[in-house]
Every structure is written in C-alpha cells, then in structure tokens.
C-alpha cells in the first residue's frame with residue numbers, strides 16, 4: 001500500500017531522514033514513535049509528498065510518487081490529519097467536509113452532504129454541521145478533521161500527532177474516534193505519543209531516532225522487551 | 241469663491257448645464273467601473289504570481305509593481321496618449337483612462353493581494369495539498385477567500401483612489417467630470433465656485449457608498465472574528 005525505498009531528506013545541510021525503508025500493508029495500523037526531531041513528521045509527510053524526498057522513492061499502491069503526479073495520486077488515495085487540525089476557517093463544518101468531494105471527486109452536492117453527515121455521526125458531531133470551526137473546542141475540531149479525511153474516501157489516512165495540541169480532557173474523545181476507525185479496513189499511519197492507543201490499536205510499531213528506523217515490532221515486543229537501549233530509554237521516559 | 245456660492249443666478253446657470261455634467265459623470269463612472277474591474281483582475285493575477293514558486297513569474301510581478309508604483313500616473317497617461325500614436329496605436333481618451341488607471345491601480349491591488357496571501361498560515365496550504373487540490377484551486381477556494389478580511393481595507397482605499405485618479409484624463413481632454421467642471425469654471429462668467437463644488441459633490445456620491453459598504457462589511461467579518469480571537473486566546477492559555 002505504502003512503500004518507502006531508501007528515502008533521504010535534507011533541509012539545506014540538515015540531513016533529516018537517512019535511508020528510510022518501510023512498507024505498510026493494506027489495512028495495517030502502523031504507529032510511529034520516537035523523540036522530538038527524530039524525523040517522524042518528515043517520514044509521514046513524505047508519504048503524501050508534502051515533503052519531497054531528496055533521494056529515494058515513495059510508492060502508493062504500486063505507483064511511484066513524482067512531483068508531477070503527486071496531486072492526483074494523493075487526491076485519490078491518501079488523507080491527512082494534522083496536529084493543528086488545519087480546518088478551513090471561512091467555511092462551516094459541513095462545507096469543510098464537502099469541499100473536496102464536490103470539487104475534486106465531482107460528487108453531487110446532496111450526495112456529498114449525505115456522506116458528510118454519515119461521518120459526522122461517526123465522530124459524534126452531527127449537530128455542529130452548520131457552525132464555523134472557530135466555535136468548536138480543539139477536540140471537536142480534530143474530530144471534524146478526521147471526518148473530513150474520511151469524506152475523501154481515502155484508503156490511507158496519515159495522522160501526525162493528532163492529539164498533541166489538545167487540552168488533556170479532550171484527548172480521549174479523539175482517540176476514541178481513532179480506535180473506532182481502526183476497526184475499518186483503512187490503512188492508518190499514526191505518529192503519536194499515546195502509548196495506550198499504540199498498544200490497543202497498532203499492528204506494528206516503529207521507533208525512530210535521528211532520522212532512522214531504529215527498531216520495529218509488535219506493540220507487545222515494544223512494551224515488554226524492546227531490544228535497543230535508546231528505545232528502552234525513550235519508553236521508560238514516556239511511560240512513567 | 242464663498243461669495244460666488246451665495247449667488248443664486250450662478251447656480252441657476254449651472255443647472256441649466258446639468259445634462260453636460262450628467263454626461264461627464266457618466267464618463268467618470270464608466271472609466272471607474274471598467275478600470276476597477278481591470279485593476280481587480282490584474283491585482284489577483286499579479287498577486288498570485290508574486291507568491292508563486294516559479295521565480296520567473298515572481299520577477300515579472302515584481303517588475304510590474306515597481307514600475308507602476310514608482311512612476312507618476314500622469315506620465316503613463318501622457319506616454320500612451322502622445323507616444324503610442326507613433327506606433328500607430330490610437331486609443332480614445334476614455335480607453336486610455338481605463339487602461340492607465342486600471343493598470344496603475346492593479347499594481348497596488350497586487351501588493352494587497354500578496355500581503356493577504358502571505359498572512360495565511362502554512363497549515364492551510366498543507367491541508368489543501370493533502371486533499372489533492374491543485375495550486376489554482378487552493379488559491380481560489382481556500383486561500384483567497386480567507387484573505388478578503390485582510391485585503392478589504394487597503395483594497396477599498398485603492399478603489400477610492402482609483403475613482404479620484406480617473407480625473408487624470410482631464411489632462412488629455414477626456415470629457416470626464418473634472419474636465420467638465422474645469423471647462424465650466426473657466427467660462428465667460430467664471431463660475432468656478434459652484435462648478436467645483438458640484439464636481440466634488442458628484443465624486444463624493446461615487447466614493448461615499450463604497451467606503452460605507454466596506455466599513456459595514458468589515459465590521460460583519462470582524463464580528464465573526466471576535467469568536468475566533470477569544471478562542472485563540474484560550475488555546476494559547478492552555479498551551480502556555
């Protein structure tokens with residue numbers, strides 16, 4: 001479904017990703033953990049070419065992403081949920097959800113709205129359809145952002161620290177929605193520090209450090225007997 | 241002047257000439273509306289060019305803005321009026337007025353659009369890219385609508401300046417309002433007082449509704465913003 005081959009990324013002289021190789025299977029729930037600055041965001045952003053690798057290849061569903069085809073490939077197969085939600089502030093919740101289906105997938109308006117309400121039900125925000133995002137709490141905004149991602153009917157959803165900008169009391173409502181999603185056959189790549197979520201949902205966890213994938217395995221492996229010292233140190237810090 | 245204004249016969253004489261003033265008012269209105277349309281189109285096109293990733297487009301936009309902002313409108317008008325006929329391009333005074341005033345104001349509009357685009361957070365562009373919107377769709381559907389709030393005040397200033405600047409065609413005998421007032425003011429009885437007073441009143445009639453509408457519209461957008469701002473403060477408090 002997603003394949004990264006020898007991906008390197010530099011920002012100027014800063015070498016951020018170093019030969020990252022990674023394959024994500026269809027329907028897999030992959031959780032990426034690691035210290036801040038280790039390249040987690042850059043890795044997921046390479047998956048939809050928000051960042052174009054300096055060298056190496058990214059494949060989505062067997063198609064090699066290029067500068068030229070990225071808009072089209074991304075449109076048809078991936079969606080992203082951001083730390084800062086990034087809802088469109090000049091549009092109502094419903095308009096946020098239907099914009100891409102109507103303008104990009106050419107779905108008729110009433111059908112797009114039907115779809116939007118279906119996903120608003122899933123995230124529990126049907127009654128907020130006609131309000132502007134600025135009137136919602138962070139947790140609600142992020143649930144809208146997840147509904148927006150679902151409306152694109154993408155097979156892959158990328159999450160970059162979706163709960164890191166939230167008030168502690170609204171984190172769980174977003175995690176609950178994500179847990180609900182994980183029962184669907186959607187491929188999920190999730191950067192997070194929520195270890196409870198990782199343990200419950202992940203098929204596989206990878207630990208990144210200094211631009212490399214240092215360790216990967218099942219959640220059980222990670223939380224019971226990680227092999228690398230760096231992983232142990234990171235986990236003991238984050239789990240205490 | 242004050243004395244002239246007090247003399248009723250001068251006003252009677254002036255209003256006998258009313259159809260001529262009305263025609264001149266029509267010409268000023270025509271130049272204003274068409275120049276405004278041109279300025280808006282150029283402002284958006286060059287504003288977009290100046291924020292594009294293509295360096296050539298950026299340079300072209302820069303040259304346009306610098307050239308027209310840093311030379312007097314009068315010179316531009318004289319150039320078109322006196323020099324272009326040598327290249328066998330002969331345009332009517334009204335057309336010259338529309339083109340010159342439109343292109344001149346477009347340079348200022350373009351700067352307003354550029355500043356507006358620059359103020360939109362990067363996350364908006366990323367959300368759009370992650371959904372598969374093209375550059376033009378991103379600008380038209382997501383970015384430009386959000387800039388209205390920021391662009392509107394400088395834009396309205398430019399619109400009012402544009403209307404007043406149409407009086408430049410007086411210098412090439414354009415038959416506009418200012419020209420008519422001048423012609424009447426220097427007639428045999430020298431009624432410059434009433435003439436210029438009427439002229440000023442007619443310009444006011446054009447500009448005042450525009451600024452009034454803009455002020456109301458801005459207040460309405462700001463009202464929506466009040467909610468946004470209080471929310472933002474709250475988020476920052478939590479983050480701090």
Ligand SMILES: Nc1ncnc2c1ncn2[C@@H]1O[C@H](COP(=O)(O)OP(=O)(O)O)[C@@H](O)[C@H]1O
Pocket residue numbers: 011014016034035036037038039040041042043
């Ligand atoms: N657009 C950018 N320009 C320059 N440096 C960047 C940019 N994005 C990320 N970086 C740098 O790349 C490194 C990895 O960043 P990131 O992938 O965001 O890490 P993580 O998500 O694991 O915290 C950091 O040192 C960060 O400062």
Ligand SMILES: [Mg+2]
Pocket residue numbers: 040041042161
């Ligand atoms: Mg990050």
